[in-house]
Amino acid sequence: MKQILSLTALSLLSLTAVAAPRSAAETEAAVQDLLSRMTLEEKVGQLNQLSGYGAHPDMLGRIRAGEVGSLLNETDPAVVNRLQREAVRKSRLHIPLIFARDVIHGYKTIFPIPLGQAATWDADLVRQGARIAADEAGSVGIRWTFSPMVDISRDARWGRIAESFGEDPLLASRLGTAMVEGYQGDDLSDPRTMAACVKHFACYGAAEAGLDYNTTWVPMPLLRDVYLPPFKACSDAGAATFMVSFNDINGVPSSANRWLLKDLLRDEWGFGGLVVSDWSSTAMMVPQNYCADLREAAAKSANAGMDMDMESYAYIRHLPGLVRSGEVAEATVDSLCANVLRLKYRLGLFDNPYVDEKKAYDFYHPESLDAARRAVERSAVLLKNDKGLLPLDLASYGKVAVIGPMADDRHNQAGTWVFDLEKEHCVTPLEVLNGLAPEKIIYQRALKHTRDRSEAGFADARKAAGAADLVLFFAGEEAVLSGEAHCRTDLTLPGAQKELLRELRKSGKPIVMVVQAGRPLVIGDEADLCDAVLFLFHGGTMAGPGIVNVLTGVAEPGGRLPVSFARASGQMPLYYNRKGTGRPASGIVLIDDIPEEASQTSTGCTAFYLDAGDGPRYPFGYGLTYTSFDYSEPSLSADTLSADGSITVSCNVTNTGSREGSEVVQLYVRDLAGSLVRPVKELKDFSRVTLAPGETRTVSFTLPATALSFTRADGTFGPEPGEFNLWVASDSQSGTPVKFSLK
Numbered sequence: 203m204k205q206i207l208s209l210t211a212l213s214l215l216s217l218t219a220v221a222a223p224r225s226a227a228e229t230e231a232a233v234q235d236l237l238s239r240m241t242l243e244e245k246v247g248q249l250n251q252l253s254g255y256g257a258h259p260d261m262l263g264r265i266r267a268g269e270v271g272s273l274l275n276e277t278d279p280a281v282v283n284r285l286q287r288e289a290v291r292k293s294r295l296h297i298p299l300i301f302a303r304d305v306i307h308g309y310k311t312i313f314p315i316p317l318g319q320a321a322t323w324d325a326d327l328v329r330q331g332a333r334i335a336a337d338e339a340g341s342v343g344i345r346w347t348f349s350p351m352v353d354i355s356r357d358a359r360w361g362r363i364a365e366s367f368g369e370d371p372l373l374a375s376r377l378g379t380a381m382v383e384g385y386q387g388d389d390l391s392d393p394r395t396m397a398a399c400v401k402h403f404a405c406y407g408a409a410e411a412g413l414d415y416n417t418t419w420v421p422m423p424l425l426r427d428v429y430l431p432p433f434k435a436c437s438d439a440g441a442a443t444f445m446v447s448f449n450d451i452n453g454v455p456s457s458a459n460r461w462l463l464k465d466l467l468r469d470e471w472g473f474g475g476l477v478v479s480d481w482s483s484t485a486m487m488v489p490q491n492y493c494a495d496l497r498e499a500a501a502k503s504a505n506a507g508m509d510m511d512m513e514s515y516a517y518i519r520h521l522p523g524l525v526r527s528g529e530v531a532e533a534t535v536d537s538l539c540a541n542v543l544r545l546k547y548r549l550g551l552f553d554n555p556y557v558d559e560k561k562a563y564d565f566y567h568p569e570s571l572d573a574a575r576r577a578v579e580r581s582a583v584l585l586k587n588d589k590g591l592l593p594l595d596l597a598s599y600g601k602v603a604v605i606g607p608m609a610d611d612r613h614n615q616a617g618t619w620v621f622d623l624e625k626e627h628c629v630t631p632l633e634v635l636n637g638l639a640p641e642k643i644i645y646q647r648a649l650k651h652t653r654d655r656s657e658a659g660f661a662d663a664r665k666a667a668g669a670a671d672l673v674l675f676f677a678g679e680e681a682v683l684s685g686e687a688h689c690r691t692d693l694t695l696p697g698a699q700k701e702l703l704r705e706l707r708k709s710g711k712p713i714v715m716v717v718q719a720g721r722p723l724v725i726g727d728e729a730d731l732c733d734a735v736l737f738l739f740h741g742g743t744m745a746g747p748g749i750v751n752v753l754t755g756v757a758e759p760g761g762r763l764p765v766s767f768a769r770a771s772g773q774m775p776l777y778y779n780r781k782g783t784g785r786p787a788s789g790i791v792l793i794d795d796i797p798e799e800a801s802q803t804s805t806g807c808t809a810f811y812l813d814a815g816d817g818p819r820y821p822f823g824y825g826l827t828y829t830s831f832d833y834s835e836p837s838l839s840a841d842t843l844s845a846d847g848s849i850t851v852s853c854n855v856t857n858t859g860s861r862e863g864s865e866v867v868q869l870y871v872r873d874l875a876g877s878l879v880r881p882v883k884e885l886k887d888f889s890r891v892t893l894a895p896g897e898t899r900t901v902s903f904t905l906p907a908t909a910l911s912f913t914r915a916d917g918t919f920g921p922e923p924g925e926f927n928l929w930v931a932s933d934s935q936s937g938t939p940v941k942f943s944l945k
């Protein structure tokens with residue numbers, strides 16, 4: 203105890219000294235010591251998170267009184283220090299604040315939106331991006347980010363698909379954990395790290411009809427096998443905090459879901475960090491028809507184990523009274539408060555509460571911009587490339603028409619969730635092209651923005667296309683069309699972009715379409731009008747250099763789809779790892795081919811849409827390269843697997859083209875019969891290989907029987923004996939299966 207008291211005393215004296223790492227036991231003793239000296243009101247104050255509004259006297263007063271545990275959205279280091287001084291010097295127990303912010307895909311150096319980072323299938327690059335974000339945000343005093351979002355997203359109508367890693371649990375788990383590692387580094391007390399916050403726990407992406415905040419109804423096997431694995435992986439990776447989701451799951455809002463927050467997260471997974479509400483999600487339980495008033499909401503959330511209340515004022519107003527009336531035990535408040543204090547110790551805030559203003563604003567290092575550009579290149583998915591039009595040799599074209607609303611749009615290429623964007627640092631494709639070959643470029647924006655329906659600019663665009671030898675058409679969605687509360691029912695290109703493209707097609711010139719968007723779009727018609735299509739989820743600061751490098755072959759298109767691309771909006775939700783039907787699509791007859799008065803059964807009786815056929819336009823995992831690859835039949839180290847064993851799967855991959863290129867080799871499995879209907883395919887592993895022309899490499903995966911586990915009919919988790927198909931392929935729809943069995 204003496205040692206703890208002296209540590210606390212020391213920290214008060216040398217407020218800016220860097221902390222020596224504390225052992226877990228020392229931290230725990232310090233937390234308990236502090237708790238024992240806190241009043242009920244002070245404990246509840248620690249559970250209160252507010253959005254900052256500067257060093258306002260009212261805020262300073264709250265901080266002095268110990269009514270605030272954390273602030274979000276303060277980003278001026280001088281203000282951060284001013285507020286922190288109030289907490290550390292003037293509040294009774296000198297407990298520092300944690301400053302939080304939504305740093306979602308970069309602080310100042312903006313990386314591709316998370317869905318774009320998912321398209322890289324590159325955990326190292328995602329980790330590096332998060333490291334850079336923590337370094338930049340840490341320089342102004344932000345020590346907690348509300349990221350990564352690992353909500354499995356199967357519905358492109360949902361605007362927040364942009365913030366996700368897509369539809370696959372394995373990919374989201376690998377990239378989510380990489381992001382956690384990047385933010386948190388090796389030592390969370392380093393001021394240039396941030397606590398990660400894994401969100402939104404849980405099932406937020408299952409929002410009915412792709413409408414944000416909507417209800418979800420998720421049976422246990424789906425919850426456990428699809429929605430939860432990335433959260434579990436991030437918890438195992440040491441994520442410091444979790445955020446609950448706005449939605450209810452099967453009738454119980456996450457903010458008050460005791461099963462979710464206690465039984466599962468704490469007891470089953472052993473999570474020892476902090477759980478924060480989403481923005482006023484506690485208060486939302488009133489209009490959600492779950493709680494009669496804010497007081498009841500506070501009681502339900504506290505009793506469910508939600509530690510910190512963001513901007514609902516539910517805890518600060520009602521928890522002391524609820525404790526006094528016996529509706530919430532003081533021991534419950536103690537345990538919530540202990541989770542907050544532990545995080546503050548882990549972050550080193552008791553020893554080093556202030557941001558170093560002399561080292562603040564440390565942004566845009568050349569290496570950071572370089573990494574952001576590489577992430578753009580690696581996230582660029584080549585969807586179509588007829589006659590090898592790409593990569594372009596600009597020297598071989600006289601004039602190049604650059605047309606469209608996304609060619610030169612610094613704001614919109616950055617994507618959603620960029621509160622701290624300085625768009626003057628963004629470099630657009632047009633700027634780069636003008637730098638490379640100014641004499642060749644004829645630019646026409648043609649549409650003011652992507653939603654513009656006016657055809658006033660079409661005549662000039664037609665003229666430009668007519669005068670050029672090549673058309674680069676930059677289409678897409680503006681940033682504001684995706685992200686929180688920005689859902690769409692129509693997933694096609696907005697505004698008059700398709701009409702513009704039809705006009706350009708009339709020129710007869712080769713057309714390359716580059717799409718930058720926040721979600722997978724329905725672009726089949728547009729792709730048919732173009733010779734080549736490059737798709738990017740908003741690329742951030744370095745979108746321009748990354749895109750132009752890919753177009754010109756300085757870099758290869760490294761991306762593979764982390765989500766399925768539909769043929770029609772009405773196919774949503776659409777995802778590759780679906781359950782099979784008893785009548786898979788066959789003999790598809792489309793609406794225009796049905797004879798008049800055809801009989802009911804004449805189109806067959808299988809699972810397809812009369813107006814869209816079957817399956818995606820571009821499948822999960824898909825992405826062309828500038829070369830071609832050949833896969834041998836996979837060979838297995840054994841064709842029978844025991845329940846505690848594993849097999850090695852090997853496949854020879856050959857670069858059959860004339861350029862070096864990298865391939866994301868994907869391993870899929872199908873369980874042919876189970877106690878519950880099994881998905882048609884599930885990704886089990888993947889690996890990127892870079893091969894010289896003509897080179898062959900053996901790619902091997904270890905497949906343990908445990909990877910075949912699922913939530914079985916009796917509720918237990920594990921694999922079931924039987925037959926399996928296995929593919930090693932370049933996407934979720936190609937390849938020929940080989941069989942193995944589990945004994």
Ligand code: BGC
Binds near residue numbers: 304348401480481
């Ligand atoms: C969002 C969260 C975000 C929080 C804080 C909420 O509206 O759902 O993802 O972290 O606001 O800004």
